[in-house]
Every structure is written in C-alpha cells, then in structure tokens.
Amino acid sequence: MEARTLAQNLLGDPKEKNNIVTRFPSSIILSIAYGHRVTSDKDRYVLLADEVSGAAATAGALGSSLLDFLPFLQYMPSWFPGTYYANYARKWAPKVKQFRDLPFEDVQRQMKEGTAKPCLLVSELETLGRGPIDGKTTIDDIKGASSLAYIGGVETTTSSLFIFILAMILHPECQARAQAELDAVVGSQRLPEFDDRDSLPYLECLLHETLRWHSPLPTGVPHFTVEDDVYRGMLIPKGSIIVGNARYDEEKDKPLGLLKILTNRAMSWDENIYANPFGFEPTRYLPAPLGRGEPRPVAHWGFGRR
Ligand code: HEM
Known part of the structure; x- marks a missing residue:
C-alpha cells in the first residue's frame, strides 16, 4: 500500500519529493509498530521523531565520544572538561522520553477503547497481559522496542532510497x-x-x-x-x-x-x-x-x- 502511494506521489509535484520519500518508511514503520499511518507532513509522531533522529544524528559517531570510553564523565558537573556529550544527552532526554511515551500512551488508550489497530505494540502488550513473556521482558522493553524500530528503520531506509535515486541519476x-x-x-x-x-x-x-x-x-x-x-x-x-x-x-x-x-x-x-x-x-x-x-x-x- 505504501509502495503504491510512494510510486504515485513520485509522479506528482517535484517540490514535494523530499518529504514523499521520507514519508514512505515512516508510515510503514509506524504502521508496524503502532498501527499508525502517516498521511501528512505535519503528523505529530513524525515531527517528534524527526527532532529525536536529528539529535541522534548530531550526537557524534556511535561509540566514539570520550563519554563512551570514560563513562564516569556522566556523573561530573556540566562545567567539567569532557562532559559535552553527557550534557547533550541530558538536554535531549525529555524529548526522547516523550518520543517513547506519546505513541505508547495513544495505543494503550486505543486498546481500552477497542480502536487499536493490529501492530507490534498491541501484540506484545497482549502477550505480556497473558503472563510474563520470558521472566524478564518488561513494559519498558516493549515500549523501547517499538520506538527503536522507528529510529533504526526510518533514517536507514530513507538514506538508502536517496542513494538509490542518486545512483540512477549517475547511471x-x-x-x-x-x-x-x-x-x-x-x-x-x-x-x-x-x-x-x-x-x-x-x-x-x-x-x-x-x-x-x-x-x-x-x-x-x-x-x-x-x-x-x-x-x-x-x-x-x-x-x-x-x-x-x-x-x-x-x-x-x-x-x-x-x-x-x-x-x-x-x-x-x-x-x-x-x-x-x-x-x-x-x-x-x-x-x-x-x-x-x-x-x-x-x-x-x-x-x-x-
Ligand atoms: C537499509 C536499511 C537498514 C540498514 C542498512 C540497517 C543497518 C543496521 C545495522 C548496521 C545495525 C547494527 C547491527 C549490529 O551490528 O548490532 C542495525 C540494527 C538495528 N536495526 Fe537496522 N538497518 C536497516 C533497516 C532497519 C529497519 C527497517 C528497521 C526496523 C523496522 C531496523 C531496526 C533495527 C534495530 C531495532 C536494530 C538494533 C537491533 C539490536 O538491538 O540487536 N533497521 N541495523
């Protein structure tokens, strides 16, 4: 369904094309994770996710900051040398939390109202509701897994699509x-x-x-x-x-x-x-x-x- 929407949109107004490409993986992954389809560029999940992904993209190469090598820096005051990324993480933590909480709470409410669509989150919550999954999986894990699908899947897929388009222009x-x-x-x-x-x-x-x-x-x-x-x-x-x-x-x-x-x-x-x-x-x-x-x-x- 989303691939067809993408193909149709690509034939449309060239000014809109950037968002059209990004919307494709966003909508697929939000449907899988939360049963939520994206139909507008002002979608509140996408706007929030864009902020969080942007913050992740400027948080330095993974595993390469001083903080990764000297984790005690997270406990040092903000003026202490080498704490730039610890401060950065603290600044963005509330937004990341909101990104994990907002769609989760929406789906929980929809489940109570009986309007939730089939998705990863609903299925995992239902499984957890029937009893412990493996003795250690918590609601927080399920919440994290759903939001991580977005972080893991949207940027990578969007970049791959743009790289594909670039390759087709060159070849x-x-x-x-x-x-x-x-x-x-x-x-x-x-x-x-x-x-x-x-x-x-x-x-x-x-x-x-x-x-x-x-x-x-x-x-x-x-x-x-x-x-x-x-x-x-x-x-x-x-x-x-x-x-x-x-x-x-x-x-x-x-x-x-x-x-x-x-x-x-x-x-x-x-x-x-x-x-x-x-x-x-x-x-x-x-x-x-x-x-x-x-x-x-x-x-x-x-x-x-x-
Ligand atoms: C072109 C597309 C993609 C590429 C190149 C890519 C690449 C990667 C890489 C390199 C890792 C790290 C694996 C490791 O060494 O541990 C990873 C992890 C992950 N990716 Fe992707 N990915 C893509 C698409 C997706 C999609 C579509 C999703 C979700 C729907 C996704 C979700 C994840 C998750 C959740 C992890 C962490 C897994 C774990 O904790 O073990 N990725 N991906």
Missing part, C-alpha cells in the same frame, strides 16, 4: 535495464509483487549494489567484548569496543571522533572481493558469463543479534 543505463526487466516480467498492467522477486535478477542486483556502494551506516553499531577473544592470533581483551567496518574509508570519509579505524579496507569496498569497488556495477553479482559472481554484501547489516 541511467542501470535504470533503463531494470525498467526493461520489469516490463518484460511484470508488464504494464500491474505493479510488482514480492512473488515476482525471483524473476527479477537484475533488480535484485541493483538493490544489493545500492546497499554495498554506499550503505547508510558505514561503521554500523559498535559492539563490546564480554570476554577475552583471539582472532587470527590477535588477542582482543574483554571490554574492547569492536567496530565492523562496512564501508568507511580513511581517505574518503570524515574522521570518526576518537575512533581510529586500523584498516582502510572496508568490507564492502574490499578490492580483493569486489573488482572496481567504488564503482556502481549491479551485474557484478550475476554468475559468469553474465557477471563476475561476486558475493552479495552483508556487512552493512551489522553483526548483531539478528
């Missing part, structure tokens, strides 16, 4: 080839469905190449070792911060705060795996002789629990 021949494939497989009487995906190999390559070429989170989310580990003969002591380098390049990108990336061979741009790594070449994943059979990239999804 109109790729757009023409994808369009021809769509026309041949789907025809002109309907829009593509997920069932068509296996029959659209070039489009699939285009998707992977967009995410490899400029993934939206170059260094993902830092992780923390809970025990000593040995990797290829190197000891990584317990308590180290580990950063998976999907596509950060020391020469091309801005410095990452205190983080020093010790290799400039980003996984998605590794020339031992991807020929012409900085080039946009969707066919690289197709088996020979159509392409070079290079592996589909995965590093941009990070190394977490999923």
Whole structure:
C-alpha cells in the first residue's frame, strides 16, 4: 500500500519529493509498530521523531565520544572538561522520553477503547497481559522496542532510497535495464509483487549494489567484548569496543571522533572481493558469463543479534 502511494506521489509535484520519500518508511514503520499511518507532513509522531533522529544524528559517531570510553564523565558537573556529550544527552532526554511515551500512551488508550489497530505494540502488550513473556521482558522493553524500530528503520531506509535515486541519476543505463526487466516480467498492467522477486535478477542486483556502494551506516553499531577473544592470533581483551567496518574509508570519509579505524579496507569496498569497488556495477553479482559472481554484501547489516 505504501509502495503504491510512494510510486504515485513520485509522479506528482517535484517540490514535494523530499518529504514523499521520507514519508514512505515512516508510515510503514509506524504502521508496524503502532498501527499508525502517516498521511501528512505535519503528523505529530513524525515531527517528534524527526527532532529525536536529528539529535541522534548530531550526537557524534556511535561509540566514539570520550563519554563512551570514560563513562564516569556522566556523573561530573556540566562545567567539567569532557562532559559535552553527557550534557547533550541530558538536554535531549525529555524529548526522547516523550518520543517513547506519546505513541505508547495513544495505543494503550486505543486498546481500552477497542480502536487499536493490529501492530507490534498491541501484540506484545497482549502477550505480556497473558503472563510474563520470558521472566524478564518488561513494559519498558516493549515500549523501547517499538520506538527503536522507528529510529533504526526510518533514517536507514530513507538514506538508502536517496542513494538509490542518486545512483540512477549517475547511471541511467542501470535504470533503463531494470525498467526493461520489469516490463518484460511484470508488464504494464500491474505493479510488482514480492512473488515476482525471483524473476527479477537484475533488480535484485541493483538493490544489493545500492546497499554495498554506499550503505547508510558505514561503521554500523559498535559492539563490546564480554570476554577475552583471539582472532587470527590477535588477542582482543574483554571490554574492547569492536567496530565492523562496512564501508568507511580513511581517505574518503570524515574522521570518526576518537575512533581510529586500523584498516582502510572496508568490507564492502574490499578490492580483493569486489573488482572496481567504488564503482556502481549491479551485474557484478550475476554468475559468469553474465557477471563476475561476486558475493552479495552483508556487512552493512551489522553483526548483531539478528
Ligand atoms: C537499509 C536499511 C537498514 C540498514 C542498512 C540497517 C543497518 C543496521 C545495522 C548496521 C545495525 C547494527 C547491527 C549490529 O551490528 O548490532 C542495525 C540494527 C538495528 N536495526 Fe537496522 N538497518 C536497516 C533497516 C532497519 C529497519 C527497517 C528497521 C526496523 C523496522 C531496523 C531496526 C533495527 C534495530 C531495532 C536494530 C538494533 C537491533 C539490536 O538491538 O540487536 N533497521 N541495523
């Protein structure tokens, strides 16, 4: 439904296009999390989320501020040197709380009134209402998970869509080839469905190449070792911060705060795996002789629990 709305809107007034692209993932994720569809740019959830996402975007690279290395700084007074990000976090905390609380309270009220739409939050609250989920999941966890879907999903998807549009502007021949494939497989009487995906190999390559070429989170989310580990003969002591380098390049990108990336061979741009790594070449994943059979990239999804 949202994809159709996006496609229709993209054919409309060019002045509106920025918001149109952002509205697409916002509405999908708010529907999934809270059963809430976005129909206007003045949507109060979106306005609030934009403020919070903007604050997160200017809060420094993840895991790289002095505060991450010296957590005691959060307890020091605001004039104390090195407390900039602790003060920043304190300043934004009420807004973040509001962002977690507002849609949650709306859905709770709708559940009482019997008007709540099926969504993640309703399903989790109903499950919790039937008894403890795993002995430790609390209402706060459920509230946090719902709001995190927005923070995790909207910026990443919006950036990916903009990167895709940029790639199509730079490489109109790729757009023409994808369009021809769509026309041949789907025809002109309907829009593509997920069932068509296996029959659209070039489009699939285009998707992977967009995410490899400029993934939206170059260094993902830092992780923390809970025990000593040995990797290829190197000891990584317990308590180290580990950063998976999907596509950060020391020469091309801005410095990452205190983080020093010790290799400039980003996984998605590794020339031992991807020929012409900085080039946009969707066919690289197709088996020979159509392409070079290079592996589909995965590093941009990070190394977490999923
Ligand atoms: C192009 C799209 C996306 C990219 C590139 C992306 C990338 C990432 C990365 C790199 C991580 C860190 C994983 C780790 O190493 O622990 C992550 C985590 C996460 N993402 Fe995404 N993501 C995308 C879309 C989404 C969407 C659509 C959602 C929600 C609907 C989402 C929700 C999350 C959540 C909740 C986490 C934290 C998971 C955890 O705590 O283990 N992401 N994502």
